[in-house]
Amino acid sequence: DAGVTQSPTHLIKTRGQQVTLRCSPKSGHDTVSWYQQALGQGPQFIFQYYEEEERQRGNFPDRFSGHQFPNYSSELNVNALLLGDSALYLCASNELHSYEQYFGPGTRLTVT
């Protein structure tokens, strides 16, 4: 049983560019959340998707958007990249009525 998977593992982009990160939830999970983890910090909640809709959003600008597909996989899109967007982006999944969230390995984004 595969856990949460994310791609790519690492990514280097230039300021002003756009990026798309991908996440496949753990088997049986239907809810996906995205977190940003800056170096030396705890993860910060970006948003959560369920039934292909954004259900809850953290304090992130509209440059951050997402999507969930019918198979429950999800994408995180970031437009107009800033140097400050450099971070580890983590995806977590859970079953709708379950408390426990399980994290993927993350995508390390570097903006130069």
Add this chain to the structure above:
Amino acid sequence: GENVEQHPSTLSVQEGDSAVIKCTYSDSASNYFPWYKQELGKRPQLIIDIRSNVGEKKDQRIAVTLNKTAKHFSLHITETQPEDSAVYFCAASERGGTSYGKLTFGQGTILTVHP
């Protein structure tokens, strides 16, 4: 919104000693408190959690306690081993009703266990 404070930021112990990490939260509506362990370059791993209807939970060498009145919860690791060395994060969330379990994390504690 919820705010979670975690202390200490670094903790160094000798193998076999106990380690305690403490967190406080601000939102009295929070009712779920997980702890994650993150080794260097790896994903956060859920190690134990507690819900607000329970005061203490234990799983082998790790335990978590919750004081709802004081809004603080703690992680206790006994008989520490070098492989316990990692960054530990506490988190809080509200589940139920229109709340969907957004996790608010503490700043993390770097635990080093010396052989």
